[in-house]
Amino acid sequence: MGADHEGGVRRRPLRAVVYAVCGVVLLAGCASMPDSGDLRDVESTPRQDTQVRVFAMPPAEDASPGEIVQGFLEALTSDDPHYDTARKYLTADAGRKWRPERLTTVLADGPSIAADQQPGDREDADNVSYTLAGDKVATVDGEQAYAHAGGPYSKKLRLTRDAKTGQWRISALPPGVVMGKSDFQRNYTSVDKYYFASNTWVGASGQPVAVADPVFVRKGVDPMTQVVRSLISGPTSWLSPGVRSGFPRGAALRKGTASLAPDDQNVLTVPLNDKASGVGSARCDEMATQLLFTLRNLTPTVDAVDLRGTGDKRLCDLRESAAQNAAWDAATKSPEYLYFLDGKHRLVRMAGDSQGTGAAPVPGGLGDGGKELRSVAVSRDERTAAGVGIDGSSLYVTSLTSGGALGDAVVTSRGASKDDRLTTPSWDARGDLWVADRDRRDPRLLLLEQGRGEPVTVRTPELPGRIKDVRVAADGVRMALVVEKDGKQSLLVGRVGRGDGSAGEPVSVTELRSVTPELEEVTAMSWAGDSRLAVAGQERGGLLQMRYVQVDGSTPDGPAPAALSGVKTITASQDGRLPLVAYSEDGIVRTPSGTQWQKVVKEGSAPVYPG
Template sequence: MRRTTRVVVAAVAALACVAGLGACAQIPTSGPVRVSTADQDPQADLALLPQGPTPGAEPNFIVQGFLGAVVAAPTSPKEYQTAREFLTEDAAETWDPYASVRVVREPPMPDPFETGTDIEGAETLDVVVRATTIATLDTAGAYTEAAEPGKVSYQFTLTKVGEEWRISVLDNGVLVPANLFPTQFRATRLYFSAEGEDANSLIPDLRWFPRNSWRLDAVEELLAGPPEWLQGAARSLFPEGTQLASPTIQEADGDEPVAVRLSEQISSATGAQRSSIAAQISATFSEGAGRTVPVDLYNGTSRLAVDAVNVKLPATIVQAMFLKDDQLYRIDEDGRPVEHDLPVDLATLDPTALAVSPATKPIVVRDGTDRIVNVSVDGEDRPDIEGPDLAAPSVDKFGNTWTSGGTNDLRVLPASGTEVTVPAEWLGGRKVLSVSVSPEGARIAIVSHAPSGTQVQVAGIVRNDDDVPVGLAPPLTVAGPVDGVEEARWSGLTTLSLLTRDRDGVSGVWTAGVGGQPGAGGQSRQLPGLTDVQQLAAGVTDRGLLVVTKDGDLEHEETGVWQPLVEDVDLVAYPG
């Protein structure tokens, strides 16, 4: 949502009269009711028509009308034109709706005037609107949940212009009621190319854009390049200086390609780069459309030659595994448990965590809390990771085993067998509880603890030419309002499943979005009924979440209801 050579729509406020907009869903009639973990956005479009000031309206109704006109802006061709009719000329020229975007819990409404206020005799009056902030949206469309809801108040000063009240002073920025946020903003995953040789391996980054300009906003943000938290893990293929050459991007009819017109710099891109750029934009436009949306690239008005390429999105391919009675099992394609074909003897170990590489090997277990062992190596020397309070391991697609390493760094054992330390100064003074590398190997989710509480952060992974990690990008904090997180696992392209535990030992399972959660208006949400979970496993797969209860029952989700799969299970893990 950057403003460059064009005007873009920003955030919205709302009236109580539209607060009831929503959707209905069927609820299972048997078994415990638990919410699905699918990270989907219904992407419903809702057009609202703004109404201008009513002649003779009192100050509170002018403010209320202004809020109503603003809520219509993101889906109205008039955008903020009608909203500015409620302002004086000077205020209309200086008011910047893009400066501050707050997602608020309740629809903001004007406070009533104190008893005895002389409305008729006054020339100026102040009207206050109060709300509770639960999230913010920056100018690039990045969504951040507030760790604690914060009370905010907006003051409007109204002045008589002739015989009509108009707003003469107001704060820059706008408020977005949470229930209307997903109807006004579209959850949009941008896709950036991974660093390294494979430009068609795509890394998703979720943003939120106004629905009447989301395609244009998405392309502008792709042109701006990866965000800070993906620096070194993702890259831009656009030649430096490339900009949009058209102020609009229109959806094409049927299966016709969408025309994306760029400045002359795009002509310096190689044929392979142009093909990858078109694939990135196509993947961004296709999500939520129910079909593949083809893209044509233009240098101004000249169509560029672009070859079709196959892109790779993050996905968990290998089946989930579990440990029972010192034996490894896998869950086959039909969802049935079968004994793993790898002979493993764990009788001499105290397995407390299990991890498997997306490349099938290595398979590692944490022995107690101070050693991580590669159990997929038989009869060969196998280096272990040893040290106090090791976090449950994660194994990436390159065969690197990750765990904690005290403060300021992580410990990684590559497939080569030579352990490396990955620095992360932002972990200073914090104990790492959980690490989880995403399927494509470019992102890591870390849960850490300090006296101030637990924190969930996601960062890009910087690797050398041998795919060994050498550093992490600055982190992005997610799931701000979720307390007591013990474990985080990737359960969607940009979604994490979280295991929490309160001071009484009662567990909870949450889903949270990296950049907001599609289908939930950006907010983290708890899955109802899960209070006895000992461990969870998740993957970027249609198979869904797996949990092990305190009684050792392995359960899986079917259409929102949890069903028992295997009894007396010790550990479970998806690859990653």
């Protein structure tokens, strides 16, 4: 990528073969590296088509120290499955100790490199070191979990000249691998693994609730096998306390399994070790369901899975259609209606997939106009609704049936103003209702189990400020919160803890992490998929913008929503086929195509899909 620089080492082009569908292309070098002097920028490789594969070449005979470092960094961005080529740039001892799979550090640009001294600048002419530097963007750990990272990156590479061969090799290096953001985007893709919410079942048949756990896998290195191994090994540490897996502890792919691929009938056979061979049929179906849910967002070519145990004995097989009935997943539950408040502040609804603008009052106490409302939430099964009164002080819960009485408020706030009272409520799949009281004298996050009874105060020991908005994920395991502190509004995602489900066990939201650290003010947000949020906010000194963000803070592939001014609230269905809907200065608008906003009604507010 970089051109030859003046006074530096001779530029050696990256010798990597790039295989594409239509032919073979030679990729230019990625780094320009001096043997001495100031830090130099190292540009990342421009993003390539996903069908392109990049293979690095081993070090040349009598390569200089600068060329060794350059070649090594380039090899880190190749599609070499086990980094075998990168190891050829290391001494034997360094190669044995290096664990590239344990950490990937992502920098804003490729690492800058400076030689700390030239060979021969001191008595020890057979050793030299380089400093790698840059600005950290993120890390991916050994569990393949993504996390935001900021601040400077500065690490040493040390090289030694072999006494026998006279060849330079890297003898000490930082943990894992390092690359620029564009190389990371070319090399890695995010995939949702699926587990089940602990102690949670829904529906008459008691379906377990699916929970997405996003991880990053290398695109060009058999991602199907990578993600199956990752799924079987268990959830990431952050999610683990809130979920369970059908795969027993110690389960793994059978030894010797190199690669997985579906057959010509789109059936994926998964050979498992002895630890998985003793499971019963019900648990095996759960394992198969997890596999099918996980693979559906990676590839469309798997319609069924066939799990095999010891001696290649069939444990169970399951088709995708059966998996949809085996577990509850919000992404497959398309809501019947979109709900909002009309000009009279009563709850109305229209078909969720409607292209029209007509809406009708809901049956029951929230649609008859007897109580003016400020915000609403409708349960996932669309049988019950919760509404906050116009002054923000009272929360009501009632059924969406004709004649359903409104009754007394189930929660009351004593906040001094509307903005210091109740937030918009939010429902999870098991029918629990969540709301925050923003009273500055007694701020609280509250839970009403099944939407009724005495509200439970939820423990939030790590909360850095006052809650401004609440959205619980359908699975009830993850909670998105807009939190205000020092005049800034940040979007945090935390894990819901319910203990072992026993009575009296405190409910908590812990391990909060920022998913939009670059935004100074988040004004609206909504769940927009199993692991994706739609967000409206602005950077410091910037304009209001709309974007999608993953729950781990990464940016999902695909276009962002079209810009929209004056956004006050947004709502999205976890079924991605339905349009994003917002309440703005133009009234209620929607974007069916994702590019253009269309007006629904001028006199209306507070649009919501179920949840």
